[in-house]
Amino acid sequence: MFFHIVLERNMQLHPRHFGRNLREHIISKLMKDVEGTCSGRHGFVVAITSVENIGKGLIRDGTGFVTFPVKYQCVVFRPFKGEILEAVVSMVNKMGFFAEAGPVQIFVSNHLIPDDMEFQSGDMPNYTTSDGSVKIQKDSEVRLKIIGTRVDATEIFCIGTIKDDFLGVINDPTTI
Amino acid sequence: MEKGGGGKGGGVGGGGKTSLKSIPTSLGGKDDNSAKSKRGRKVQFNTEGLSEGKFTFSSKSDGKFETTCGKGGLTKGGKGDKVANGAKVSVVKEALPLELRVEQELPKNAKCLMDCEAAHILEGIQEQMALLSADPTIKIPVSFDKGLLYAKTHSHFTNPQAVKGLFQSLSEHGVTDGEICVIANICPETVEEAYAIVPSLKRMVDERICELFQAKRSRLNDLLKEVLIQLAKFKST
Numbered sequence: 001m002f003f004h005i006v007l008e009r010n011m012q013l014h015p016r017h018f019g020r021n022l023r024e025h026i027i028s029k030l031m032k033d034v035e036g037t038c039s040g041r042h043g044f045v046v047a048i049t050s051v052e053n054i055g056k057g058l059i060r061d062g063t064g065f066v067t068f069p070v071k072y073q074c075v076v077f078r079p080f081k082g083e084i085l086e087a088v089v090s091m092v093n094k095m096g097f098f099a100e101a102g103p104v105q106i107f108v109s110n111h112l113i114p115d116d117m118e119f120q121s122g123d124m125p126n127y128t129t130s131d132g133s134v135k136i137q138k139d140s141e142v143r144l145k146i147i148g149t150r151v152d153a154t155e156i157f158c159i160g161t162i163k164d165d166f167l168g169v170i171n172d173p174t175t176i
Numbered sequence: 177m178e179k180g181g182g183g184k185g186g187g188v189g190g191g192g193k194t195s196l197k198s199i200p201t202s203l204g205g206k207d208d209n210s211a212k213s214k215r216g217r218k219v220q221f222n223t224e225g226l227s228e229g230k231f232t233f234s235s236k237s238d239g240k241f242e243t244t245c246g247k248g249g250l251t252k253g254g255k256g257d258k259v260a261n262g263a264k265v266s267v268v269k270e271a272l273p274l275e276l277r278v279e280q281e282l283p284k285n286a287k288c289l290m291d292c293e294a295a296h297i298l299e300g301i302q303e304q305m306a307l308l309s310a311d312p313t314i315k316i317p318v319s320f321d322k323g324l325l326y327a328k329t330h331s332h333f334t335n336p337q338a339v340k341g342l343f344q345s346l347s348e349h350g351v352t353d354g355e356i357c358v359i360a361n362i363c364p365e366t367v368e369e370a371y372a373i374v375p376s377l378k379r380m381v382d383e384r385i386c387e388l389f390q391a392k393r394s395r396l397n398d399l400l401k402e403v404l405i406q407l408a409k410f411k412s413t
Contacts, residue, residue: 001278001288001289001354001357001358001361002288002289002290002291002293002294002323002327003282003286003287003288003289004286004287004289004297005282005283005285005286005287006285006286032315035317035319035320036317036318036319036320038319041283042286044319044323045319046294046298046319046320046323046324047297047298047301047320047323049297049301075289075294075297075298075323076286077294077319077323077326078282080276080277080278080281080354081276081277082275082276082277082375082376083276083278083358084358084361084362084373084374085361086330086361086362100322101326102319102322102323102325102326102327103318103319103322103323103326143362164372165372166364166369166372166373
């Protein structure tokens with residue numbers, strides 16, 4: 001789910017940037033530093049929407065660098081345990097399948113795929129029901145529920161399930 | 177005194193264990209503390225086995241929660257082991273379903289966005305990005321594109337404000353922002369589907385029954401139904 005959140009960060013700036021364009025320099029450095037990063041607490045920082053306040057700079061001893069406390073608003077994307085998401089399947093193998101929802105990767109193990117769906121290997125590996133009516137393969141859209149998350153320095157991995165009511169394939173790319 | 181309580185507890189724990197996980201009941205031979213902690217853990221297995229039986233991920237945090245509660249229950253109950261057990265069971269029942277706890281997990285200054293709102297904001301930024309991209313030092317991160325694509329493909333509505341207004345009635349009934357966002361993002365077609373997707377809705381309604389009166393539930397049902405019908409309208413336009 002997306003969030004709008006106010007975050008704070010101390011920006012270190014080289015003295016050569018001081019001058020009329022100080023603010024612009026701080027903001028562009030902030031964008032470079034922050035956008036696209038990921039933290040376990042806040043999730044993926046998708047975009048900065050505005051800079052609320054840039055505090056008074058503090059000169060660091062010895063280096064001449066100046067630290068500015070910056071308060072900024074940004075849009076973050078973070079998955080939650082228990083959240084229902086619609087995701088696009090990116091890879092299928094006999095262990096289960098991977099799906100992507102925005103910047104987040106979700107793995108659905110074959111234990112969490114309904115029992116009546118069997119793995120079929122081939123050039124287009126997929127999970128299919130015995131009557132062939134439902135098929136999960138690459139580019140299928142599935143609705144899944146997140147049951148676990150693991151946070152890395154730069155990525156969030158999720159474990160999902162489609163073994164519940166109202167979960168599973170939404171559309172089948174082959175029928176479109 | 178305490179030792180006796182612990183011993184009893186160990187016995188109870190052991191019984192539960194054999195039936196659950198068939199771990200040898202060597203518990204009786206152990207001292208008080210380990211017995212206590214084991215019991216805490218056992219309770220956690222218990223929840224898993226009964227309700228979810230799904231994943232170790234969720235068990236980690238839940239496990240901690242359970243053990244602390246278990247201990248609290250013990251000290252409160254004192255020697256009355258049965259009381260302590262009873263308290264624990266009720267706690268366990270509350271923690272059973274895997275529910276969305278957005279509000280607890282996020283800092284206070286965060287605001288949930290529906291996908292359509294996010295798409296709206298991100299599209300606005302994308303226009304600015306086009307200007308900025310003239311500067312080669314600024315790269316548009318991959319997660320921005322992915323996020324935007326995701327928000328765009330999953331936003332069912334074009335008018336976030338109207339959708340927001342629609343959910344006003346629900347939030348007055350105590351439905352949290354997080355729950356509303358999930359409903360708006362998934363856009364369920366029936367009330368049952370909405371309850372299946374956001375199980376915490378049910379719990380809230382149950383609480384309300386205790387606090388107030390039964391009519392509430394049907395009221396929320398009606399509201400939800402109405403909102404979903406309205407949502408469907410927005411979707412088609």
